[in-house]
Every structure is written in structure tokens, then in C-alpha cells.
Amino acid sequence: MHRHRSNLGTLLHHVHVAGPLSRAALADRMGVNRSTILALTTELAAAGLVCEQPPTGTSGAGRPSLVVRPAPGVFVLAFDVAVDRLTAARVGLGGPVLSRLTAPRPRAGVDLDTVVARLAAMGRELLDAAPAGATCVGVGAAYCGMIRPGDGMVRYGPDLGWVDQAFGRELARALGAGLPVAVGNEAHLGAIAEFERGAGVGCPDLIYLHGDVGVGGGILVGGKLLGGESGYGCEVGHMLVNPVGGRPCLCGSHGCLEAETGEYALLAAAGRPPGPIGREAIRAVVDDPSAAGAVAEIGDWLGVGVASLINLFNPGVVIFGGMLRDLYPAAAPQVAARIAEHAMPVSRERAVLRLSALADDATLLGAAELAFGPLLADPLHR
Amino acid sequence: MHRHRSNLGTLLHHVHVAGPLSRAALADRMGVNRSTILALTTELAAAGLVCEQPPTGTSGAGRPSLVVRPAPGVFVLAFDVAVDRLTAARVGLGGPVLSRLTAPRPRAGVDLDTVVARLAAMGRELLDAAPAGATCVGVGAAYCGMIRPGDGMVRYGPDLGWVDQAFGRELARALGAGLPVAVGNEAHLGAIAEFERGAGVGCPDLIYLHGDVGVGGGILVGGKLLGGESGYGCEVGHMLVNPVGGRPCLCGSHGCLEAETGEYALLAAAGRPPGPIGREAIRAVVDDPSAAGAVAEIGDWLGVGVASLINLFNPGVVIFGGMLRDLYPAAAPQVAARIAEHAMPVSRERAVLRLSALADDATLLGAAELAFGPLLADPLHR
Numbered sequence: 152m153h154r155h156r157s158n159l160g161t162l163l164h165h166v167h168v169a170g171p172l173s174r175a176a177l178a179d180r181m182g183v184n185r186s187t188i189l190a191l192t193t194e195l196a197a198a199g200l201v202c203e204q205p206p207t208g209t210s211g212a213g214r215p216s217l218v219v220r221p222a223p224g225v226f227v228l229a230f231d232v233a234v235d236r237l238t239a240a241r242v243g244l245g246g247p248v249l250s251r252l253t254a255p256r257p258r259a260g261v262d263l264d265t266v267v268a269r270l271a272a273m274g275r276e277l278l279d280a281a282p283a284g285a286t287c288v289g290v291g292a293a294y295c296g297m298i299r300p301g302d303g304m305v306r307y308g309p310d311l312g313w314v315d316q317a318f319g320r321e322l323a324r325a326l327g328a329g330l331p332v333a334v335g336n337e338a339h340l341g342a343i344a345e346f347e348r349g350a351g352v353g354c355p356d357l358i359y360l361h362g363d364v365g366v367g368g369g370i371l372v373g374g375k376l377l378g379g380e381s382g383y384g385c386e387v388g389h390m391l392v393n394p395v396g397g398r399p400c401l402c403g404s405h406g407c408l409e410a411e412t413g414e415y416a417l418l419a420a421a422g423r424p425p426g427p428i429g430r431e432a433i434r435a436v437v438d439d440p441s442a443a444g445a446v447a448e449i450g451d452w453l454g455v456g457v458a459s460l461i462n463l464f465n466p467g468v469v470i471f472g473g474m475l476r477d478l479y480p481a482a483a484p485q486v487a488a489r490i491a492e493h494a495m496p497v498s499r500e501r502a503v504l505r506l507s508a509l510a511d512d513a514t515l516l517g518a519a520e521l522a523f524g525p526l527l528a529d530p531l532h533r
Numbered sequence: 534m535h536r537h538r539s540n541l542g543t544l545l546h547h548v549h550v551a552g553p554l555s556r557a558a559l560a561d562r563m564g565v566n567r568s569t570i571l572a573l574t575t576e577l578a579a580a581g582l583v584c585e586q587p588p589t590g591t592s593g594a595g596r597p598s599l600v601v602r603p604a605p606g607v608f609v610l611a612f613d614v615a616v617d618r619l620t621a622a623r624v625g626l627g628g629p630v631l632s633r634l635t636a637p638r639p640r641a642g643v644d645l646d647t648v649v650a651r652l653a654a655m656g657r658e659l660l661d662a663a664p665a666g667a668t669c670v671g672v673g674a675a676y677c678g679m680i681r682p683g684d685g686m687v688r689y690g691p692d693l694g695w696v697d698q699a700f701g702r703e704l705a706r707a708l709g710a711g712l713p714v715a716v717g718n719e720a721h722l723g724a725i726a727e728f729e730r731g732a733g734v735g736c737p738d739l740i741y742l743h744g745d746v747g748v749g750g751g752i753l754v755g756g757k758l759l760g761g762e763s764g765y766g767c768e769v770g771h772m773l774v775n776p777v778g779g780r781p782c783l784c785g786s787h788g789c790l791e792a793e794t795g796e797y798a799l800l801a802a803a804g805r806p807p808g809p810i811g812r813e814a815i816r817a818v819v820d821d822p823s824a825a826g827a828v829a830e831i832g833d834w835l836g837v838g839v840a841s842l843i844n845l846f847n848p849g850v851v852i853f854g855g856m857l858r859d860l861y862p863a864a865a866p867q868v869a870a871r872i873a874e875h876a877m878p879v880s881r882e883r884a885v886l887r888l889s890a891l892a893d894d895a896t897l898l899g900a901a902e903l904a905f906g907p908l909l910a911d912p913l914h915r
């Protein structure tokens with residue numbers, strides 16, 4: 152029975168990640184016979200989780216083989232609390248963003264109650280607008296801070312100044328949908344999303360770096376998120392790259408990777424005022440030829456960090472997300488030079504550097520993956 | 534059948550790691566009933582892998598309950614190629630070092646053939662002296678370099694100047710015992726041994742730092758060694774702690790953790806000639822009050838490295854092994870200060886710092902664990 156339940160989840164995960172698959176393809180991927188696939192599919196279809204349809208673009212004689220695809224009415228609610236915006240979305244089984252609402256995040260007045268009320272209103276609006284018959288199977292949220300697994304407590308969120316705020320519990324209460332809210336660190340969730348359906352597909356040893364005001368990290372080791380003793384692993388942004396005389400960091404230390412490569416560092420290196428930050432300010436610096444020296448300086452520190460990470464993790468891929476999608480292409484020569492100088496040849500021989508494929512949706516889609524977790528683990532008894 | 538095989542291995546692993554256990558204790562640990570334990574024990578005893586005996590120290594009336602313990606005749610051959618010595622040992626199921634041979638490692642003339650011939654001679658001597666009826670079930674070796682999983686190729690061993698040397702294959706051939714030789718990085722193996730039976734028991738998120746000329750690292754994430762894409766993860770010694778103007782490293786880079794905290798760095802900081810290194814030289818510096826400044830300087834860099842590792846891995850325990858067993862107690866104030874300064878409070882709140890419990894045997898016992906691996910995975914069909 153346990154095997155059967157696990158097979159149900161595995162099949163559902165395959166169509167969730169890979170899209171429509173024939174029964175033959177499913178049998179092949181799962182290493183079971185077609186009659187098992189038929190039984191599993193029948194059960195999942197009866198539960199409204201998958202449907203079987205002719206493949207698109209079929210032509211020619213004979214009855215086309217049916218494909219199994221995610222049922223269109225199954226969705227989760229995903230939230231993303233980013234540095235400059237709040238996002239809520241309905242994300243369908245299979246990964247499509249079905250509808251979304253985005254609001255600029257106020258720079259001040261960002262206490263727990265305010266943020267939760269704003270998000271809950273967005274979430275309810277999306278739920279109310281969902282088609283009749285559609286089912287919300289979970290809720291997930293990405294947050295730029297250190298999150299306690301299990302209850303979604305924000306232990307430390309320097310950007311909003313949150314310490315030990317019961318974000319997950321309060322958002323669930325305010326939403327009032329009768330569902331718990333699973334919360335994860337945004338970079339952790341970005342790593343998972345890139346692995347499932349982005350630039351890291353097929354790379355179970357993956358490092359995802361998410362830049363904004365800070366630099367977050369999500370690291371997969373053998374396909375699993377590096378959680379550590381209590382779930383607070385992957386604080387890549389606070390790896391020291393310049394402990395002697397480095398720039399002060401929001402965390403109270405100095406010389407952290409995020410202090411040397413985050414938005415404040417780039418603007419300061421370029422001689423810009425520390426005023427409005429965000430993607431536009433970053434792009435303005437990256438696109439300004441007179442700021443090339445600043446970009447190179449930041450790129451050097453980024454390269455130092457990436458070289459250390461390659462030595463520590465022997466990753467298959469390092470993925471640049473968030474504002475690092477803008478910075479990395481401009482700083483790639485410095486990053487490459489530092490890797491050549493500091494990363495062990497054996498450690499770096501198979502490491503590839505890539506931009507995020509999911510772009511601004513990486514963290515949101517990671518929150519959706521978190522929300523789909525219980526369904527995929529046990530489709531009929533979640 | 535697969536479940537049964539897995540249960541046989543699990544039972545054998547329990548008595549291997551925990552020592553003699555009653556059937557009731559085994560049933561409890563494995564979550565199966567006593568009749569299953571009886572069947573498994575009978576099968577393992579018939580294969581000569583365990584025996585049942587009255588517990589020691591039993592007194593009083595009634596028949597004492599039997600305990601299951603590792604059979605005394607089952608052993609592996611374990612080798613350790615350290616910076617200053619070569620060791621070969623017979624290690625019994627359950628972990629006891631039954632007999633050992635140690636030779637100083639020559640500083641020059643350390644080509645593959647010479648080292649392999651020396652180790653093979655030591656190994657054959659131990660095998661020849663084994664009691665009649667004793668069985669060698671595997672061979673493992675710890676080596677201070679980057680090892681390719683699968684075939685024991687030394688990809689990079691800077692201390693001996695080895696690059697792509699077929700150490701595992703050649704040692705197996707020279708030993709002529711009809712057994713393959715499993716090779717692992719010494720710090721990786723030290724981490725595993727400390728987790729199984731040392732300072733890291735019960736801590737699946739563990740960092741083991743092994744100091745000698747270099748600084749090696751073994752990191753367990755969720756109880757598994759961090760291997761990375763190709764098995765070369767955990768190169769903690771080449772995490773950059775001082776990229777600007779740091780000391781040159783044997784790897785060709787500079788400012789690596791091992792360049793700032795290894796034996797050469799300590800001797801240089803203390804104004805000692807870079808001549809004979811090894812444990813005695815380290816202890817002489819640590820015990821010399823006039824070298825306190827040098828110890829503090831090295832301790833600061835060690836603390837920078839440990840702080841970054843705590844932020845990255847959120848470990849339950851950080852274990853100091855090799856020559857760091859001598860250095861760390863003297864440098865603990867600096868390490869603690871750097872952790873307080875640079876490690877995130879949430880990341881460090883449950884991290885404990887400890888000395889290796891297995892001391893000079895950590896890497897050797899790790900090699901033995903590697904050698905026991907196939908037996909424990911499938912006791913009857915290895």
C-alpha cells in the first residue's frame with residue numbers, strides 16, 4: 152500500500168514536471184509495467200488530478216495513444232515577498248502561472264500585520280476569481296530571510312527588520328482558506344524551481360545565487376536542499392570573502408559576499424547615491440560604460456565567492472538569479488578569472504555557470520513547488 | 534527479498550556501530566518484531582558474521598538474555614597515507630583495531646610504486662599474521678588528496694605531487710589478496726568515522742576539519758558525505774579566507790584556508806624555519822608562550838573559515854582533527870570571537886565545536902568503514 156501511494160505521487164510528479172506523457176513514457180520513466188500505469192492513472196483521474204487526452208498535433212491513421220496530463224483545475228496559491236514587490240499567483244499543477252497580482256512593496260511600514268494583510272487580500276482576490284470547480288490544494292510563500300521549517304516562522308529577515316515573526320501562521324489565518332501556508336527562503340525555493348523546471352534540470356548538485364539587496368543562496372546536494380541541523384543552511388550571502396576591511400553588511404558583520412556584491416556595493420562602487428535601489432538602478436550601472444570599473448570590482452568579489460563555492464561543493468551548475476542576472480553577464484570575465492585563479496581544476500572541471508531560466512518567476516515557482524509538496528507526496532490522502 | 538537483505542545489513546550495521554545489543558534492543562532500534570530479529574540473527578550467525586553470547590557482567594537468577602555481537606573473526610584491512618606516516622591495520626567488525634603497522638613516510642621518493650610497495654608489504658604482513666579462520670572482507674585506504682570515486686584514482690595529491698595516479702587499482706594488484714581497494718579522501722573518511730563512532734554520533738549535519746600540512750574537510754549533510762557532481766566536494770582547505778594578499782597555497786592559489794591555517798602558516802607566523810613539520814613541531818609552537826601571537830593570528834583565520842562554514846552549512850557540530858586537535862584548544866578564543874563576529878546568530882545557535890574523539894585513528898577508522906561498506910550493504914552477497 153505504501154509502495155502504491157508512493158507510485159501515485161511519482162506519476163503525478165512526472166506529469167507535473169515534464170508535462171503530458173504517454174503511458175508508455177511513464178512506464179519507462181518509472182520502471183513499472185503499463186498495467187500499473189493504467190491503474191495509477193485511473194485512480195488519479197478519478198481524484199481529479201490528471202486527465203487523459205489525445206496528444207496535440209496527432210495525425211495519420213489509427214487511434215492515437217493517449218497522454219496523461221495534469222488536470223487543469225488543480226492549483227496552488229503562491230506568494231513571493233521580494234525586496235521591491237509583493238506577488239501572489241495561482242499556479243497550476245504542471246507549473247503554469249494561471250493568474251497573478253503584483254504590488255510594489257512599501258519601503259517603510261513593513262511590519263508583519265501590514266504585509267500579511269496585503270498578501271492575504273491579494274490571495275483572496277485570486278481565489279475568488281478562480282474558475283468554478285477549480286481546487287486550491289496548497290499555499291506556499293517565498294520570503295527573503297531565514298525561515299524555520301515546519302511553521303514558517305521568520306527567524307531573521309534583515310531587509311524588513313523582522314526577527315521571530317510568525318509569518319506562515321499569520322498569513323494562513325488572514326487568508327482564511329483553511330489551508331496551512333508553507334514558507335521557504337526565496338533562494339532555497341529558487342534553487343528547487345530551477346532544478347525542477349529551469350536552468351538546473353538534471354543537475355542534482357546545484358548552486359543558485361539570488362541577488363537583490365542581499366545575496367541569497369540555495370544549494371542542492373544530491374538533489375536535496377542543504378538544510379543543515381535546523382534548516383538554516385545555504386547562507387551563501389554571509390560567506391566571508393573580504394574579512395579584512397570589507398564593507399559592512401546588514402547582518403552586522405563585514406566582508407560578507409552580499410556586502411561586497413549586493414546592490415548597495417555596486418551602487419557605492421559606481422559612486423551612485425545609495426538612494427532608490429532595485430533592478431532599474433542595477434541595469435543603469437551595468438549599462439553605463441563609465442561604471443565598468445565598478446562592475447569589474449564587484450565581479451571580482453563575486454568570482455571569489457563562486458570559486459570558494461566550487462571548491463566546497465563541486466557543483467554541476469552555478470545559476471545566477473535575481474539582479475545577478477543583470478550583473479553576471481557584465482562581470483563574467485572577472486568571475487571566470489577568479490575561478491581560474493582560485494578554484495581547484497578537479498573541482499571546476501565540470502561546473503557550468505548559467506543564468507536563471509525562470510528569471511523573475513524562480514522564487515514564485517519555488518513557492519508553488521513547496522505548496523504542491525504534500526499533494527505530490529501523497530496524492531489521495533493529503 | 535530486497536527488504537530482507539536490507540534488514541540483514543541494518544542489523545549488522547547496528548552491532549558494528551553500537552556493539553553488543555540484545556534482540557529486544559535490536560527490535561526496538563529497527564522497528565521490527567523479535568521473531569524477525571531472530572531470523573535475521575540466525576542467518577547472519579550461520580554466515581559467520583555475528584554470534585550470540587550472554588552479556589558480560591550478568592548476575593542473578595534466571596537465564597540471561599543473549600546479546601548479538603560482531604563475530605570476532607571478521608575484519609578489514611585499512612590503510613592510511615598521512616603526511617608523516619604510513620599505517621596499515623586489521624580492523625575488526627565492530628571497529629576494534631586488531632593489529633597495526635606504522636612506518637614513517639619518506640619525505641622524498643614518494644612515487645606511486647614506492648608507496649604502493651611499502652603499503653602492500655605492510656598489508657601482507659598483517660594478513661599473514663591474522664589468526665587461522667579469520668576472514669578479510671574488504672580493503673580501504675585513506676589518502677590526503679582528491680580521489681575519484683569508483684576506482685580510487687588520485688586526481689590530485691599536492692603533498693606527494695601525485696596527479697592522476699591509479700592508487701586504488703595498483704594497491705589492490707600489489708596486495709594480491711583478490712580484493713578491490715576502496716580509496717577515500719582522508720578528511721571525508723574522518724568525518725564518516727567521527728559520525729559512526731566518534732565526536733559526531735547523532736549529528737548528521739557535521740563538519741570535520743583535518744589539519745596537517747594542508748587542511749582537509751569532510752562534510753556530512755543529512756548524514757551523507759557531500760560528494761558533489763563528481764565526488765570532489767568538501768575542499769574546505771581551499772575556501773578563500775584571505776583573497777587579498779593572503780599566503781601562497783600549495784594548490785597555486787593564495788589566501789586559502791589551508792594556506793592561512795596549515796602547518797607552514799603556523800611555523801611562519803611563529804618565525805620558525807620551514808624545516809621539519811609534523812605534530813611535534815606544531816606542539817612546540819602551541820606550547821611556547823612566546824608564540825602566542827602566532828597562534829592567535831592563525832586562530833583568527835581558522836575562525837573566519839569556521840564562521841563561513843557555519844553560515845553555509847548550519848552544522849550541528851564542527852570537529853577539529855589532525856593537528857587542529859593541538860591548535861584549536863590554544864586558538865579557541867580567537868575562533869569563538871570570529872564566530873561571534875561573523876556567523877549569523879540563527880546559524881550558530883545549535884553549533885557545537887569539539888575535538889576529534891578518534892584522534893589519530895579517525896582517518897584509519899574511516900578507511901575501515903569504507904572497506905566494510907559492501908558487507909554492510911549486503912551481508913550475504915557481497
